[in-house]
Amino acid sequence: MYGQPLGIIWHERFREISFSHPMIRDISKKRISEFRERVSSLTNVMFITPRPAPIDALYEVHDKGLIERIMEASKLPYIGFLDSGDTVHYPGMFEDVLLVAGSALTAIEMSNYLKTIYVPLGGFHHATKYNSMGFCPINDVNLTINRLMNLKQKVAVLDVDAHHPNGVEEMFYEKPVLKISIFAYDGSFFPGTGDPRRRGDKEGKGLNYNVALPLGAADDSFEEALRMLRLLEEYDPSYLVVIAGVDGHKDDGLKSLNLTSNSYNLLGYKISKLFGRRETRIISFGGGGYGQGSALSMYSFVLGLQGFLKKEEVPTQDFEKRHEVKKLVDSFLEGFSSSL
Numbered sequence: 093m094y095g096q097p098l099g100i101i102w103h104e105r106f107r108e109i110s111f112s113h114p115m116i117r118d119i120s121k122k123r124i125s126e127f128r129e130r131v132s133s134l135t136n137v138m139f140i141t142p143r144p145a146p147i148d149a150l151y152e153v154h155d156k157g158l159i160e161r162i163m164e165a166s167k168l169p170y171i172g173f174l175d176s177g178d179t180v181h182y183p184g185m186f187e188d189v190l191l192v193a194g195s196a197l198t199a200i201e202m203s204n205y206l207k208t209i210y211v212p213l214g215g216f217h218h219a220t221k222y223n224s225m226g227f228c229p230i231n232d233v234n235l236t237i238n239r240l241m242n243l244k245q246k247v248a249v250l251d252v253d254a255h256h257p258n259g260v261e262e263m264f265y266e267k268p269v270l271k272i273s274i275f276a277y278d279g280s281f282f283p284g285t286g287d288p289r290r291r292g293d294k295e296g297k298g299l300n301y302n303v304a305l306p307l308g309a310a311d312d313s314f315e316e317a318l319r320m321l322r323l324l325e326e327y328d329p330s331y332l333v334v335i336a337g338v339d340g341h342k343d344d345g346l347k348s349l350n351l352t353s354n355s356y357n358l359l360g361y362k363i364s365k366l367f368g369r370r371e372t373r374i375i376s377f378g379g380g381g382y383g384q385g386s387a388l389s390m391y392s393f394v395l396g397l398q399g400f401l402k403k404e405e406v407p408t409q410d411f412e413k414r415h416e417v418k419k420l421v422d423s424f425l426e427g428f429s430s431s432l
């Protein structure tokens with residue numbers, strides 16, 4: 093961003109890590125490898141090797157019982173589920189869990205030197221204090237936000253993914269963190285949470301924004317939703333945590349939204365324009381992505397973060413859905429200043 097290198101947290105082990113359902117584990121791993129090949133050609137990028145987290149770090153945001161369950165499952169000689177049928181455990185997975193958590197901690201540490209950091213394998217936003225769920229054994233986003241708050245930072249979270257970040261909302265619903273989530277919603281689509289009327293409570297009152305997109309929403313709706321970034325500008329956080337999940341791409345295996353990689357490029361670009369000249373530090377995560385368009389979308393996001401606006405695919409549109417999103421965003425923007 094404006095001359096500074098972009099830090100990318102990278103470990104060769106990332107190519108082999110996926111906690112997703114066995115049906116989509118391979119494609120989920122492939123997108124990480126493909127992303128790595130794509131960014132090889134970029135200049136002004138610094139690759140940073142993460143250190144695994146100490147076990148104690150997990151207890152900052154998880155119940156001891158959950159961590160012990162994962163440790164035990166990791167010793168089993170077969171692949172099974174940590175929940176009712178989404179999130180897998182496999183032999184030796186606990187080491188990967190520590191590497192994922194360590195990647196978030198390394199990102200925080202390196203943010204003292206680099207303004208913008210990207211963690212391609214990260215953004216496990218569904219896990220709660222007590223449970224693994226939605227391909228997320230633990231919640232590295234909560235770990236990041238919690239650490240930053242303990243460091244007395246003013247934190248905002250922008251979560252973009254096909255799925256609502258239930259784990260993040262649950263932990264920080266009553267906490268002074270601005271949370272803007274953009275996701276697919278019809279009341280029952282996984283994980284089922286994300287009611288736009290849930291606006292936060294106690295110290296978090298008025299700080300929770302669920303920008304629910306109708307299923308099948310296209311690039312034009314996404315652009316409308318990005319008007320919410322104005323709130324980030326007003327809030328002026330010292331840290332912006334971004335989950336840039338790319339599973340809303342039109343070719344994703346978990347079909348939900350009708351976005352192209354252009355939308356992810358625009359997301360990165362708008363963030364770079366908004367915060368390029370401010371003090372705000374940015375830690376972003378790769379989130380979900382289970383299709384042919386995943387690696388391109390991640391790459392497009394990174395290009396956007398570097399200040400490049402690029403349309404690689406034919407844009408998608410749906411006027412009616414856009415209108416619906418516009419109404420919701422207008423209602424949020426109207427009430428914001430008064431709720432701060």
Ligand SMILES: [Zn+2]
Nearest residue numbers: 253254255380
């Ligand atoms: Zn997702």
